[in-house]
Amino acid sequence: MITQQTIEEIKNRIDIVDIIGEFVKLKKRGSNYIGLCPFHNEKTPSFTVSASKELYKCFGCGRSGNAITFLMEHDKLSFVEALKWLANRYNIEVEETETTQEQKAIIQTADSLYIINKFANDFFVNQLLNEEEGQLIALSYLQQRGFKEIIIKKFELGYNPQEKDSLTKALFTHQFNKELLQKTGLITFRNNDWVDNYRGRIIFPIHNNSGKIIGFGARVIGQADSAPKYINTPENEIYVKSKILYGLYFAKSAIGKEDECLLVEGYTDVISLHQAGVENVVASGGTSLTTEQLKLIKKHTNNLTIIYDGDLAGVKAALRGLDMALEEGLNVKLVLIPDNEDPDSYINKIGTTSFKEFIAKNKKDFIIFQLEVMLKDAGNDITKKNNAVNNIAETLSKINRAEDFTKLNEYIKQCATLLKIDEAGLNTLVSKIKKDKLQKEQNRSTNFQQQEIKEQLSNIETNENVLLLQQDEVYEKNMIRVLLEYGLNQREEQSVANYIFESLANYRFETPLYNTIYQQYQELYESGKQPDTKTFLYHTDEEIRNAIININANPYELSQRWDEKVQGLNIVNRDTSANDVELSLLYFKLRKLKKMFAENQQDLEAATSYEEQKKLMEVHKFLKEEEINITKKLGTVILK
Numbered sequence: 001m002i003t004q005q006t007i008e009e010i011k012n013r014i015d016i017v018d019i020i021g022e023f024v025k026l027k028k029r030g031s032n033y034i035g036l037c038p039f040h041n042e043k044t045p046s047f048t049v050s051a052s053k054e055l056y057k058c059f060g061c062g063r064s065g066n067a068i069t070f071l072m073e074h075d076k077l078s079f080v081e082a083l084k085w086l087a088n089r090y091n092i093e094v095e096e097t098e099t100t101q102e103q104k105a106i107i108q109t110a111d112s113l114y115i116i117n118k119f120a121n122d123f124f125v126n127q128l129l130n131e132e133e134g135q136l137i138a139l140s141y142l143q144q145r146g147f148k149e150i151i152i153k154k155f156e157l158g159y160n161p162q163e164k165d166s167l168t169k170a171l172f173t174h175q176f177n178k179e180l181l182q183k184t185g186l187i188t189f190r191n192n193d194w195v196d197n198y199r200g201r202i203i204f205p206i207h208n209n210s211g212k213i214i215g216f217g218a219r220v221i222g223q224a225d226s227a228p229k230y231i232n233t234p235e236n237e238i239y240v241k242s243k244i245l246y247g248l249y250f251a252k253s254a255i256g257k258e259d260e261c262l263l264v265e266g267y268t269d270v271i272s273l274h275q276a277g278v279e280n281v282v283a284s285g286g287t288s289l290t291t292e293q294l295k296l297i298k299k300h301t302n303n304l305t306i307i308y309d310g311d312l313a314g315v316k317a318a319l320r321g322l323d324m325a326l327e328e329g330l331n332v333k334l335v336l337i338p339d340n341e342d343p344d345s346y347i348n349k350i351g352t353t354s355f356k357e358f359i360a361k362n363k364k365d366f367i368i369f370q371l372e373v374m375l376k377d378a379g380n381d382i383t384k385k386n387n388a389v390n391n392i393a394e395t396l397s398k399i400n401r402a403e404d405f406t407k408l409n410e411y412i413k414q415c416a417t418l419l420k421i422d423e424a425g426l427n428t429l430v431s432k433i434k435k436d437k438l439q440k441e442q443n444r445s446t447n448f449q450q451q452e453i454k455e456q457l458s459n460i461e462t463n464e465n466v467l468l469l470q471q472d473e474v475y476e477k478n479m480i481r482v483l484l485e486y487g488l489n490q491r492e493e494q495s496v497a498n499y500i501f502e503s504l505a506n507y508r509f510e511t512p513l514y515n516t517i518y519q520q521y522q523e524l525y526e527s528g529k530q531p532d533t534k535t536f537l538y539h540t541d542e543e544i545r546n547a548i549i550n551i552n553a554n555p556y557e558l559s560q561r562w563d564e565k566v567q568g569l570n571i572v573n574r575d576t577s578a579n580d581v582e583l584s585l586l587y588f589k590l591r592k593l594k595k596m597f598a599e600n601q602q603d604l605e606a607a608t609s610y611e612e613q614k615k616l617m618e619v620h621k622f623l624k625e626e627e628i629n630i631t632k633k634l635g636t637v638i639l640k
Helices: 004-013 016-020 066-076 079-088 099-129 132-144 149-154 166-173 178-184 246-256 265-274 291-298 312-321 322-327 343-350 352-362 366-378 382-396 402-419 424-444 447-458 461-488 496-503 510-527 534-536 542-552 561-565 579-605 608-633
Strands: 027-029 032-035 049-050 055-058 158-160 185-190 194-195 201-207 213-220 230-232 263-265 281-283 303-309 331-335
Touching: 016 049, 016 066, 049 185, 049 213, 079 343, 099 132, 099 149, 099 201, 099 213, 099 447, 132 158, 132 201, 166 185, 166 402, 178 185, 178 303, 178 424, 201 230, 201 246, 246 265, 263 265, 265 343, 281 303, 291 322, 312 534, 322 382, 331 352, 331 366, 331 402, 331 424, 343 352, 366 382, 366 402, 382 402, 382 424, 382 534, 402 510, 424 579, 424 608, 461 496, 461 510, 461 579, 496 579, 510 534, 510 542, 579 608
Parallel strands: 263 281, 263 303, 303 331
Antiparallel strands: 027 032, 032 049, 049 055, 158 201, 185 194, 201 213, 213 230
């Protein structure tokens, strides 16, 4: 883990405008900066960056965060990866806390594999671009295939010479660990000798989300005879095939902007489409789709369009993984390339514009397409048609999210029409399959889980209490804003924070999230720290970070010109902090008193002894006195 001291140093050096400005063209407006949102397509800027508050928020799509979360969201980095990116930018040495020997070993192995892969890839690239063998055999082949040098360099394509151990010699010269070299799959021990594993092949490096090379695909040049067309990196600590989509590192920004991911089969399909300007494309690497790969896509978009060859193998490959995609909530379309072409050859044949038009025109709904294939195969065979009904009902049962209810009903209607069966009957069958699955899951539940569900149900509050809680949230949110904004200011002989703590000693926050923030602020302050908005803006808890952003983000700000037009009033620059604190406290207390009155009244009605009633009446009197004092200060007796 990165030490807290390093994290604090990184946070103190961050310039959010500088960081986001690398990815978004920002223009100053007032005290903030605005630009076109990188997370959705828009023509009018609604993406706002506040340098003073160190946060961003898009008032179009709602995305928000700080500099670290921006990198995490935009480049799909982990928290630690984002911190290391920033540390590298600001030349900050990253210190990490002590880890167990096992953890150290895992980290060291992963780091070593990254270093070896980087060295090997530099070797491959140099062999392709600068050495005679690579230029004559591999580079010329790629150029014949239509790949330009700019795209070859972008994807860092390379070449491994035909000599049996050219890479091996280079690796051994630099004294890389032989055991780790075997893990990478770059070399192998064969016939009592160490030799290159990818001899005479074009090398496609595979990048992770941060751009590091985690593995390779090595392709034969021309047609393969007995040798496999591709050799891929064996699975190791950093390369797990089921969790990889080739080209995602280069495509993620375009996928977000287009709100659609195109999925193809091969490396060259991805590269050709990128070269033609279609950049929202990734490849599955010729394997069936996995849940992990679908989740990677869902991080960027809910819309998946699969583009495969139009032959039978292509159709079957496209249909695999459909149910998993539905369970992930993806909207899946299918496009089959005609005339025995693949996406690589087809876009080169018809051009970018025609290719995009073809995709848009020929998208087929995955479920309907699957049913059409099954019906075509069934013909007049009653048994096969019956199987088609059951299979499509099984598929439709995967659509089980509440928000997809309308979509499911529309599918049932369309499928019933194609099957020429009663719509209600198909609906009943889908419901039965869902019910049976649910029953099986419930039967597998432990008694503890069942008891936990019962307890949760018994604790559900009435609509009235939920409404009161929602009203509480408004006042509590404002109280947190005031504490964060003015807590470190001085008020007469004490800080505003201490004044708030004393004032709210007999009051509580009902919203768990705001109560957590309040308690953590108080603990930090009383331990000698100086907590403020920034402290919580970079909190490790995403829910807390989002709450702070929502408290502070505002689409509007007063123009400085008000002070120029109405001189002497200081409309913009006036210090209203004392009044803000006082009014916020009074309204917060008044809100809480109303709840206390209601709760005390319930207890009074339920009291069974005189002593208990007398005590509750004293509480009632105290609450009433508090209410009168507050309403006098506010000049009102209205309670809402």
